[in-house]
Amino acid sequence: MPGPPAAAGGIAATEILCLPSPDWLAHRLTVTGPLASVTSFRHAAAGPGRIPWQLDYERLEEDWSLKLLAPSPSAQDAGFRPAGISAQGSRTAARQMRTALELLEARIQALAARQLCPLDLHALVPVPQRILALGPDHPESLAWLWANWGTTWPLRYVDAFSNPDAAGSSAAGQGSLSLKFIAADWTPWRVIAALRERWPELEISLAVLPRAE
Helix, strand or coil: CCCCCCCCCHCHHHHHCCCCCCCCCHHHEEEEEHHHHHHHHHHHHHCCCCCCCCHHHHHHHHHHHHHCCCHHHHHHHCCCCCCCHHHHHHHHHHHHHHHHHHHCCCHHHHHHHCCCCCCCCCCCCCCCHHHHHCCCCHHHHHHHHHHHHHCCCEEEEEEECCHHHHHHHHCCCCCEEEEEEEEECCCCHHHHHHHHCCCCCCCCEEEEEECCC
């Protein structure tokens, strides 16, 4: 598998698989090898399980206010502006939307801090600060995720489970880690390729399951 392009922004939008409603694919990841390396992998892969986007709430509030004031395309085509929300009303609504988003983000961060994800793509292949500042919908952000992760969303429903075939392997200095997860639209193959380079002594196998469980 080739490495990611030097400039992720050079990827054309048509090359990025990022559906409005993602098609979630179920996977099983198995990592086996020296116990010390498997333990190192387990610690490196654990994280909150989310991308810490740096949202510009001030800009979002301003954008929402302007959009609430803008006439619909059908009204523009008809050549008139229907009576609707006032300038003050749009600002009030935008502020309420901002407050709700800030509260939701704070709750998500608190929840993520309490529930550690055993396979966090951002922990393994971190998104650069410059990309985080652009936000999740920016074309450069999507291009970077596609080029470096192979998927444009964090993994969901990540679950570690025991591998009965690895019974007794720890006594022989060997370890095993098995995980199930679902990924948006595509397999995170870029991350898997990076992991194989980082831990060449480990056997890292990935299987796509018939359906999401």
